[in-house]
Amino acid sequence: MSSYPDPRALGAFLRARRAQLTPQDCGLPTTDTARRVTGLRREEVATLAAISVDYYTRLEQGRVRASTPVLATLTHALHLDGAQQQHLYQLAGRTDDQPRHHRPPTPRIRPAMRRLLDQLTHTPALVLGKRLDVLAWNPTATALYTDFAAIPAPHRNYLRLMFTHPAIRGLHRNWAHDARDAVAALRMEAGTDPDDPDLARLVGELSVRDTDFRTWWAEHRVSSATYGTKHYRHPLVGDLTLDCDTWASPDHSGQRLMVLTAEPDSPTHDALRILASWTAQQTEPDPAKNTTR
Template sequence: MDRGSELADFLRTRRARVTPEAAGLPPDARPRRVSGLRRGEVAQLAGVSAEYYTRLEQGRARNPSPEVVEALAAALRLDLSEREHLHNLLAKPARSERRAPAGPQRVRPGVRLTLAALEHVPTFVIGRRTDVLATNRLAREVTTDFEALPARHRNLARYLLLDPEARERTVEWERAASETVATLRLDAGRYPHDRLLADLVGELMVRSPEFGTWWHDHRVLRRTHGLKRYRHPLVGDLTFHYESFPVAGEPDQTLCVYNVEPDSETAHALTLLGTWTADR
């Protein structure tokens, strides 16, 4: 990944969505040739010169101070995920040029015991590139049996974008799939030379009709909590309130728990599903 072009595209797409009115700028009668903010307006809001911001957006100015980065983030109305991504793209070479650690990620036995203990709700461990590192039985029943797939296919983005069953089972598939692409973008900012990530992006670009559009809008997202809805062929619609937790001592591993409301239709459906599939 070319960090200069990535930074330029990210800054351009972020300023294009901020209107002068939303930024608190006074009315300007001059004709506007760009959607959103002009470069000079971003510079004004961030307290830097227009020349400096232009060089920054063109990838010709490196290592801005933390204060400048935060001022740019405020000017562009960046959320927490976008701020993290901007810091990654502007990081010093010693940090930004790093590669993802070599070798497959492993889930330690204690974490697997946690998944087994949470047998009443679907639970996953997600790694770099949205790789699915471990699942419990209900997770496999609600989505797919990742652990039965070849190792390179145990990937959430690949499942959502390339497996026809994922479109049938995932309610609001487009939202779920586009958000997963945004998490890949965040990973790409952290590990710009991750060959496995580059291979995955290349495959999805060729095989998924939607991936290219979502990838090129430069949206980034770190999932922390939210709503997930699925449609299971045996028990019908399921609604989960998911929470994500970093696995202590394991970089780039996240424990995802799909919680359910007590005594809800989903809770009863999961009980049935667990009973019917107990011997698998």
């Protein structure tokens, strides 16, 4: 049975831990403004953990008991290792609810979806997972967007890249429209698993780093659109107008195939052929690279 020790000890641990971290440690923007506290501010920890500042303040003051989902988000926000996480749950009296110390397995791409992706040689295609993680891609998607294999897997998220990757952000001719739609898609996904700590960490990070994301997330706008039109400006082939369609996997895994196509004989269609030809001249693609596994 879970015990409930002195809540002041939990508050002391939280204060000590945030004092050990810098904004740079957590991917937060730096400013020239002098900081009045050592380490992270309460407001920054609250945002990273996707909880209110008032709630986090009461946690540090020992006036409220932390729930298990909140402890999970704090584990990520404060970059706790295995021992520190165990200590956090013990201080909160939640040892019975403590997760095992292992990362969830990376989602496996369904073989049929992998084959579809590999056979789409003249059009960009991605496999997206829950939270819009980029799980796999074909060479033409690399030519259009970026070399996904060069991006660390934990950062390989479509929405995160739209806000933080200069090349992908600059690719969108109407970035604000496309980014707001992507935020609405993630908000709808959040409704299926509101206690997902990885989702909370992503939302917290982007809320701190980008004012637009913070504003659009607070709107609670949702979207389940599976098709639309995207307008890009590519540095090699110029303006592109692409139809974007997504198909959900029938196994309820949350995976979806996103395909970008162009009207036949259009300038964009010709530009895609140039991109595909340019890709074919590169090193022979390695399917093992074009996936998270």
